[in-house]
Amino acid sequence: MTCKANELPLIRVVDDEEAVRDALVFLFSQEGWQTTAYPDATSFLKNDAPSAPGCLVLDVKMPGMSGLELQQELKRRGFTAPIIFLSGHGDIDMAVHTMHFGAFDFIPKPIKPERLVNAVSRAIEADHKNRFGLPPKEEIESRISQLTTRERQILKLSLSGLSNGEVGERLGLSEKTIENHKSSVFKRLSVSSIKRVHALFAKLGIEL
Missing domain, CATH: 3.40.50.2300 (Response regulator)
Structure with a gap:
């Protein structure tokens, strides 16, 4: 088993x-x-x-x-x-x-x-x-809880398939600002891309 x-x-x-x-x-x-x-x-x-x-x-x-x-x-x-x-x-x-x-x-x-x-x-x-x-699910959830409201918004929109430019348009932010926020999110979650976040969340059964 x-x-x-x-x-x-x-x-x-x-x-x-x-x-x-x-x-x-x-x-x-x-x-x-x-x-x-x-x-x-x-x-x-x-x-x-x-x-x-x-x-x-x-x-x-x-x-x-x-x-x-x-x-x-x-x-x-x-x-x-x-x-x-x-x-x-x-x-x-x-x-x-x-x-x-x-x-x-x-x-x-x-x-x-x-x-x-x-x-x-x-x-x-x-x-x-x-x-x-992989780190335990509880550890990843703890890291997610430490994200700012803006970082969570950007992460959720990015996970839905929107590009940096499209996320920026939704939130009224520049594409560079979106990139900086995503970089902070990736560092917090110890991943290198949205694709990696997708894979991590899928394996651990995490939803935002």
């Missing part, structure tokens, strides 16, 4: 402590993220949908298969989503070990919510870029 570029990210939490799982599910839901939690590695391996974009927040020490052992198993299976380790027993050697095998981050308990949210946000973006070569 393949995933789509506009599919919402899924945050997987694997931790044997129920209180920790509940707290993390609540924290991530407050950020608007889909979250699913598992009490152990076995239930995660049995029930997770590996094709779903997102990341894994994983406790290091658990009964049965440890987080470190799960990391190795996921590596063997070709699991590509970033892994953020949590540990109340962490030390420098353990952190280096997990990072050596591809962990995205290592965060000690007690967890600082702001640091974890930041790490998850970065992991989601990294996974999205790895899967699609």
Whole structure:
């Protein structure tokens, strides 16, 4: 099963402590993220949908298969989503070990919510870029929200197929002014042309 570029990210939490799982599910839901939690590695391996974009927040020490052992198993299976380790027993050697095998981050308990949210946000973006070569939909929508009213007007008219001259006539602006505004829009969206904007919006399912 393949995933789509506009599919919402899924945050997987694997931790044997129920209180920790509940707290993390609540924290991530407050950020608007889909979250699913598992009490152990076995239930995660049995029930997770590996094709779903997102990341894994994983406790290091658990009964049965440890987080470190799960990391190795996921590596063997070709699991590509970033892994953020949590540990109340962490030390420098353990952190280096997990990072050596591809962990995205290592965060000690007690967890600082702001640091974890930041790490998850970065992991989601990294996974999205790895899967699609595109920034997440939420990031593009955030960039669009930072456009001025005039820039949005020009972008919308340009996307409808109007030339710079035609957009200028509609808005009572010179063609050079339209070009300058569009250049600012392209820089904000990290694209080089209206054609690229069309392709980006189509892949992410964005409409102005």
